[in-house]
Amino acid sequence: MFDEFYLEKVRISTRIFLLDGSKLEGDLFLSPTSRYHQRRESVQEFMNSQSSFFILKEDNRVHFINKSHIKYMIINDDEESSFVKTESTKESKVNVSFISGDTIKCVIPYEPQIYRPRLSDFLSEVDKFFYVFVDKDLLLLRRDSILSINEE
Known part of the structure; x- marks a missing residue:
């Protein structure tokens, strides 16, 4: 039924x-x-x-x-990367320090908005999770688990 x-x-x-x-x-x-x-x-x-x-x-x-x-999560799906990068995507190389003490070097892809074009604007958004690349791996980080992010 x-x-x-x-x-x-x-x-x-x-x-x-x-x-x-x-x-x-x-x-x-x-x-x-x-x-x-x-x-x-x-x-x-x-x-x-x-x-x-x-x-x-x-x-x-x-x-x-x-x-x-x-x-964070590592996503093992080729199609998922196509959600991340578009023609207008900017990328920033950063070091992410987690509250737990470990760090990762990664690339943050983000879509700059007209009135919010900077990486700091993107990092201040309300969504809990955002994408990063570590080499060829696609990760989804939870903002609340991060202590700091420093540009390389």
Whole structure:
């Protein structure tokens, strides 16, 4: 009876690094359509949604993960990079220092806005998660887990 309302989800492989130092590896389940564009939902859209928890399927286990305990995620999906870079994307090479004490060197891609063109404007946005590149890996960082960011 409800099969006609069933919506197939898109599985995205990810590695999640939590604030307590533990790591999880599994699949996220995204919507095949986005409310913002005519493609599938991006991981950033999914993580910036208002829900506090999300499902991660790790082998035969299902975890309900609290978003506020994530430090960052590595996204293993080629299509996801196409959500990040457009013709107007600027990039800044930075060092990110986390509250936990570890640091990463990365590139922050961002879309400058007419009245907010600087990296500092982008970093002050309200979305909890944003993309960075570490070499060829695409990561999604949680702003609240960051102590400071310094441009190289």
